[in-house]
Amino acid sequence: MPQLQExxxxxxxxxxxxxxxxxxxHPGGSLGCTEYFTALYFKVLKHNTQFxxxxxxxxxFVLSNGHISPVYYSxxxxxxxxxxxxxxxxxxxxxxxxxxxxxHEHLPGVRIASGSLGQGMSVAIGAAYTKKLNxxxxxxxxxxxxxxxxxxxxxxxxxxxxHHQLDNLIATVDWNGQQIDGPTKKxxxxxxxxxxxxxxxxxxxxxEDGNDMDQMIAGLELAKTFVGKGKPIVNLMxxxxxxxxxxxxxxxxxxxxxxxxxxxxxxLAQLGETSLGDY
Numbered sequence: 001m002p003q004l005q006e007x008x009x010x011x012x013x014x015x016x017x018x019x020x021x022x023x024x025x026h027p028g029g030s031l032g033c034t035e036y037f038t039a040l041y042f043k044v045l046k047h048n049t050q051f052x053x054x055x056x057x058x059x060x061f062v063l064s065n066g067h068i069s070p071v072y073y074s075x076x077x078x079x080x081x082x083x084x085x086x087x088x089x090x091x092x093x094x095x096x097x098x099x100x101x102x103x104h105e106h107l108p109g110v111r112i113a114s115g116s117l118g119q120g121m122s123v124a125i126g127a128a129y130t131k132k133l134n135x136x137x138x139x140x141x142x143x144x145x146x147x148x149x150x151x152x153x154x155x156x157x158x159x160x161x162x163h164h165q166l167d168n169l170i171a172t173v174d175w176n177g178q179q180i181d182g183p184t185k186k187x188x189x190x191x192x193x194x195x196x197x198x199x200x201x202x203x204x205x206x207x208e209d210g211n212d213m214d215q216m217i218a219g220l221e222l223a224k225t226f227v228g229k230g231k232p233i234v235n236l237m238x239x240x241x242x243x244x245x246x247x248x249x250x251x252x253x254x255x256x257x258x259x260x261x262x263x264x265x266x267x268l269a270q271l272g273e274t275s276l277g278d279y
Contacts, residue, residue, distance in 0.1 A: 002276055004213050007078060008038040010276040012244045013268060014074035014087055017278065020264040022091040025099060028254035029145065030071035032176050032211070032239040036143065037075040039216040044224075046138060049080040051108035059138045060127045062112060064120020065145035065174065066100040067256070073097050076109040078276070087279045118151025120144060121171065125161045128169040128232075139227060142171045147179030150188045155200070161232040162201030170223045172235040174210070178252040193236055203231040210237035244271055 002010075011034050019025035041047070046059045063072050070090065077084045082096075089095035096105040100115030112123050124142035131138060148154065161169060173193065181187050190196075197204040203226045207219035216237075223233045241255065242248025245267040259267060 002274070004038050004042055004217075006274045006276065007042055008034045008213065009244075009271055010274040010278075011038060011071060011074045011078060012271050013274070013278060014078075015070040016245065016259060016264055016267045016271075018070045018074070018087055018090040019258045020261075021088060023258045024091050025070055025258060026067040026256045027070065027245075027258070028178070028241040028248060028251070028256070029065065029068040029174060029176070031245060031248065032241045032243045033068055033071050033143065033174050034243065035211050035213050035216040036172060036174070036237060036239075037071050039213060039220055040141060041075050041079045043217055044220045045141065049108070051081060053111060055111070055127075055138075056134075056136065057138070060111065060124075060131075060140045062120050062124040062127065062140065062142040063101060063114050064124070064142055065117060065148055066114030066120075068145075069097070069099060069101050069115075072101060072110075076107075077279075081109040082107065084279045117145065117148040118153040120148075121154050121157040121161075124169060124171065125157050125166060125232075128161070128166045129164060131168055132164075132166065138168075139224070140169045142169070144171060144173050145179070146173055146175045146177065146190060146193070147184050147187065149173065149190055149193070150184075158197070158200045158202065158232075165230050166232045167203075167226070167228050167230050169232045170220070170227075170235070171232065172237050174239055175236050176239045176241045178241045178250075178255065180252065180255045182252050197234050197236070201231060203229070203233045205233075205235050207235050207237045210239040211243045246270060 128140040248254040
């Protein structure tokens with residue numbers, strides 16, 4: 001099996017090619033979260049590519065910030081949920097790979113329609129509560145954008161999770177400091193996120209470099225050691241938007257625009273080829 005870093009590189013190649021192919025989509029956050037998805041799906045998550053919507057005997061993943069669908073779709077395809085060749089249909093009419101993940105197309109691996117920000121925490125908590133009630137040992141993982149935390153529903157859901165001691169939930173926040181209109185500090189400052197999550201009763205950790213594969217794996221594994229100890233768990237994951245492509249890195253402007261032909265060629269040259277090959 002290819003090493004995790006090589007898988008991450010190929011996923012990044014897929015992301016920029018997908019968004020370029022339809023001249024639409026969100027490359028910035030997708031590139032920034034690549035290590036998270038690679039570590040989760042190829043190392044940590046106990047999942048079954050023979051997709052079952054009920055997920056009774058496996059872990060569950062909930063993507064809340066659904067606009068980063070390119071990294072999600074590439075990860076699902078590369079881990080065996082559907083054919084890699086289908087990635088070329090991204091954002092095309094009447095295909096399963098829409099701009100935000102949806103369920104009515106029945107794409108394997110996708111359990112909720114997401115993209116309306118603020119809702120994924122509630123869904124993940126519902127899944128975790130269900131597993132608790134059914135006395136299932138498996139876990140629920142979720143991913144959220146930091147700008148998404150400006151939605152009030154997130155904080156209501158967090159109170160519910162702490163009150164019901166949903167210690168089978170491991171949430172992660174992509175803490176890149178950017179959102180579509182600019183830096184989060186300018187749009188609506190999030191303040192001390194660690195202190196806020198702790199005040200809401202969550203076991204809270206910071207991954208200082210979420211674009212370092214070893215740190216990413218270690219962060220997820222550390223979070224797992226707190227399962228069953230009475231508190232929901234969150235990783236605040238510091239990443240760079242656009243990671244891996246130098247002209248995209250750290251800029252909110254690449255939140256939701258596509259590279260042109262010249263920019264695509266430059267990005268692919270920087271990323272380099274892998275043994276996995278492009279779709």
